[in-house]
Amino acid sequence: MKVIKGLAGASGYAAGHAVVFSRTVIPTDKKKIEDPEAEITALESARSRYVRSLGLLAERARREHGEQEAAIFEAYREIASDDVFFDEIKEKIRTERVDASWAIEQKRSETESVLDGLDDPYLKTRKDDINNVCREVTAELQGAGAADPIAEAGGDDLIVFAEDLTPADTVRLDRARLKGMVTEKGGVTSHTVILAKLLGIPAIVGTGPMLSEVQNGDEVLADGGSGTVVLSPDAAGRQGFLAKQKKAGLRESLYAECRAKPARTRDGFSVRVDVNSGDKESIETFNADECDGVGLFRTEFLYMGQKDYPSEEFQFEVYRGMAEKAGGKELIIRTLDIGGDKQLDYMDLPKESNPFLGFRAIRICLSRPELFQTQLRAILRAGVYGNVKIMFPMIVNLEELLQAKSQLEAAKRELDGRQIAYRRDIPVGIMVETPAAVLLSDILAKHVSFFSIGSNDLIQYTTATDRMNEKVQYLYDSCNLSVLRSIRMVCRNAHANGVQVGICGETASEPRLIPLWCALGVDELSVAPPLVGRTKYIVGQVSKKEMEERTEKLLASGSIPEAKQELSGILGELGL
């Protein structure tokens, strides 16, 4: 029996057999060629096959999962379609009369050195993408592209072990037989993890070197929730694992029973459990009977995958459709939150060295009134068809909020002038996702009807930790007491002013934190749709009164490990 520890990527239990995925080795031996033009033609046709296959994968990801997943392939397609990058490779083939695989490898390694030398975490993360594209174009060139990495393996309970998996690898894997993924590289926000979550299978990533210890066909037990993999387990290990797997299955059915019921703590405090939405798939599968509304409707997808700005009419139809689907339940539409890690070609945004602190979200909207007004009119009009609310992201001072509200008034005047129906008294709220908004929450609360805490960004900005940077993920911690105390401050200031407060970042559904949210009186938790049942179930196990005192103690402790220990103790007491 051998235990491998990695990062908890996607949770879940899987028992099966190992299949080791070893990638086509990029040749390092230089070959002289006679006919550079023929070599270039072969390269170009491999590249265009690869670009085409990425287009198909993007379409499939969009259809089956959504815009966010499709964007992974679009990013690869962008690199593979970069003529400047490939022109330099062709130039090498011509002038040095070397084979295309060698020329690609040279260019790849030059680019890697340049990116390594830059002090820009975003560009550094692009390094992996560039490496993968180069590797896949080479594989295509050598006739090894587009293969399902586990096609040859027998059995239908396969757990794939790899150094790393590209998004394309992940999608090509035979889903019917794939039960789990284990990779040496990658962090908890890697593409592998995102795709594993979508497929509903466990993923353990960032294990460090381990492939040499795994053989095809080895018996494997994988626990994605704890990031643990057991190879060739003994009888006791197998039994313990199967018992845990069974318990998890029973819990799943309890969660499913809670989905359509209101969530209330044991002592009667109600918490709305909404869903996050914002891509085609989540709109299509949205079921208002299984949640209390939409707590975060991301609108970026309407702007992505387009050649130009989406029109008012186009946006209105989407918002209206969702408002109607939500029935009388709330639909909180967040205005465009582009910039940072999300870029759009046609917007011609400047390349920045620090995009998360740069020109993004409300900053862009306030500086481009026409863009903002178009969206505001579409949302106001959709307000006639349901319980629509409007939410501004990335607010850092009162002036921004007042400017955004004055833009909203201007949008109303425009609709009045055009005699188009809209919801005049639409509730206005903000995302609280910056320390500035937290510290000003007593003032901001006087100008809004709700807050929604964007904890994904709030953790990043409070702890000064880039949420995309693997190297500092150990600091990106939802249990950092500065974050938890910030959330307490926001709740207090909201409630003192009669303002509702929700959480729409990933922490909203983090089991160990849900008792804390109840204690702080969070009115609404907005979570990924599959997590509604679990979130409601946990709320139902908590006594708000009992948790209040413990929460105060915990927030006073100052020690993250102590706080975590207390939180997992509480979960244990709740039988979770």
Ligand SMILES: C=C(OP(=O)(O)O)C(=O)O
């Ligand atoms: C929900 C949030 O926003 P984003 O869409 O940036 O994850 C957040 O920051 O918590």
